[in-house]
Amino acid sequence: MLDRLIQQSLKPLLTRVARTLARAGAGADALSVIGFALGMAAALSIVWQHFMAGLVLLLLSRLMDGLDGAVARLTQPTDRGGFLDITLDFLFYASIPLAFAVADPVHNALPAAVLLASFMGTASSFLAFAIVAAKHNLASTEFPDKSFYFLGGLTEATETIAAFVAMCLWPQWFAPIAYGFAALCAITTALRIGWGWQRFK
Numbered sequence: 001m002l003d004r005l006i007q008q009s010l011k012p013l014l015t016r017v018a019r020t021l022a023r024a025g026a027g028a029d030a031l032s033v034i035g036f037a038l039g040m041a042a043a044l045s046i047v048w049q050h051f052m053a054g055l056v057l058l059l060l061s062r063l064m065d066g067l068d069g070a071v072a073r074l075t076q077p078t079d080r081g082g083f084l085d086i087t088l089d090f091l092f093y094a095s096i097p098l099a100f101a102v103a104d105p106v107h108n109a110l111p112a113a114v115l116l117a118s119f120m121g122t123a124s125s126f127l128a129f130a131i132v133a134a135k136h137n138l139a140s141t142e143f144p145d146k147s148f149y150f151l152g153g154l155t156e157a158t159e160t161i162a163a164f165v166a167m168c169l170w171p172q173w174f175a176p177i178a179y180g181f182a183a184l185c186a187i188t189t190a191l192r193i194g195w196g197w198q199r200f201k
Contacts, residue, residue: 004152010066018070028072032085035064039092046099046168055168058096062161065089089157090123096164100174111178118182121189126151129196136200151195153188155181 021031042057065085072081094116101112129151163181167174 007066011070014066014070015074018067018074021067022071022074026071028068028075028077028081029084031064031068031071032081032088035061035068036088036092038064039088040095043092043095043099046096047102049103049171051168051171054099055165058161058164058168061092062157086127090119093119093123093160096167097178100167100171100178103171104174108174108178111175111182115178115182115185118185118189122153122155122185122192125189125192125196126153129192129199132196132200151192153191155185155188159184 038057038061042054042061045051045054045057068081068085072078097112097115097119101109133151160181163177166177170177
């Protein structure tokens, strides 16, 4: 829901940093991998209950995720890069609830499982819409810089990161945050199914 606004706000800053990185020879794919590695380090920190370290690493990971696309647009976007970016993103998103479950399985395992199940709904509806949209040569007007059709909803990347930040700041409230965000994900999934049903009939 907030991705477009946040991306437009950060685009000038990210572009300036991306120019410096591109001149230094940094590639978009390398930044994607670095961002993923930082995300996995964040998950491991959460497993060991170093929540503030996990928060910092998590935010650095998402910074790299923003920069990889900016560098790609300044150089040469590729299908391989788009594939790598979205695949590593989904693995990162799954790793954080899993890390909280491992950190405290007694209190966090069930809410983490519910949240991960809701992620399946948002991810599958997102990717399925993109696949069919590509068959019809549809382009996203809200996210024209993306390598494939980017379908929005209540729970996009910005809202997901905000929920992860809240979990790291208040780990004792992981369960209600997870259940609440899972409910929003379920609404997003239902909306996307409805949009797809209407758009492709």
